[in-house]
Amino acid sequence: MNTRLxxxxxxxxxxxxxxxxxxxxxxxxxxxxxxxxxxxTYCTFVGNGIMRLVERALPEExxxxxxxxxxxxDFLDYYIDHIDQKTIPYAGIAALLSALQECGFRLAVASNKxxxxxxxxxxxxxPNIRFEAIFGQRPDVPLKPDPAVVEEILTLTGIDRExxxxxxxxxxxxxxxxxxxxxxxxxxxxFRSRQELAESRADCIVDCAEEILQIAxx
Numbered sequence: 001m002n003t004r005l006x007x008x009x010x011x012x013x014x015x016x017x018x019x020x021x022x023x024x025x026x027x028x029x030x031x032x033x034x035x036x037x038x039x040x041t042y043c044t045f046v047g048n049g050i051m052r053l054v055e056r057a058l059p060e061e062x063x064x065x066x067x068x069x070x071x072x073x074d075f076l077d078y079y080i081d082h083i084d085q086k087t088i089p090y091a092g093i094a095a096l097l098s099a100l101q102e103c104g105f106r107l108a109v110a111s112n113k114x115x116x117x118x119x120x121x122x123x124x125x126x127p128n129i130r131f132e133a134i135f136g137q138r139p140d141v142p143l144k145p146d147p148a149v150v151e152e153i154l155t156l157t158g159i160d161r162e163x164x165x166x167x168x169x170x171x172x173x174x175x176x177x178x179x180x181x182x183x184x185x186x187x188x189x190x191f192r193s194r195q196e197l198a199e200s201r202a203d204c205i206v207d208c209a210e211e212i213l214q215i216a217x218x
Contacts, residue, residue: 020084032071110149132156
């Protein structure tokens with residue numbers, strides 16, 4: 001199939017952000033003198049937006065609407081100022097994006113991370129890459145796996161869904177791609193397991209960034 005557009009998830013796909021997410025969540029928990037979690041546990045908490053991350057980090061008895069909202073604000077206050085302390089691009093990602101751009105592919109980001117954080121990370125780590133859209137969590141736009149964000153990108157670019165690859169590291173991403181009717185690539189280096197990607201019906205699973213370029217060019 002002819003590919004014209006590649007849409008990327010952010011956390012766990014382009015960038016390994018778990019260190020800064022974990023630090024911010026543990027900071028929020030420390031303020032409340034609550035038990036903290038290790039990085040591996042946070043890998044199971046992420047993927048559905050900051051609100052769900054904060055909720056999952058809290059003890060179950062404290063997961064009221066009011067408490068989670070207050071905890072989320074403390075998380076964000078810390079995270080936005082420390083968003084790039086431990087975060088790094090995955091191996092080969094910078095070269096992949098450059099190669100895709102040079103080959104004429106159009107690029108976009110569709111993340112469940114809040115919009116300001118999504119934009120800050122993309123502009124910080126990939127300043128020379130031109131993305132058609134950089135979309136994170138925004139008011140009145142449902143989070144993935146709802147396909148609304150992909151549909152918005154398709155409308156913005158005018159590209160047919162048959163010409164799109166969607167790249168992500170989680171079942172949420174694969175479900176998003178299927179719901180939008182676009183081809184999906186699961187990456188094995190992210191926060192979720194290969195088994196989750198397979199069970200979520202990834203069209204293919206790759207183990208290195210270079211494979212994405214090969215698939216796009218096929």
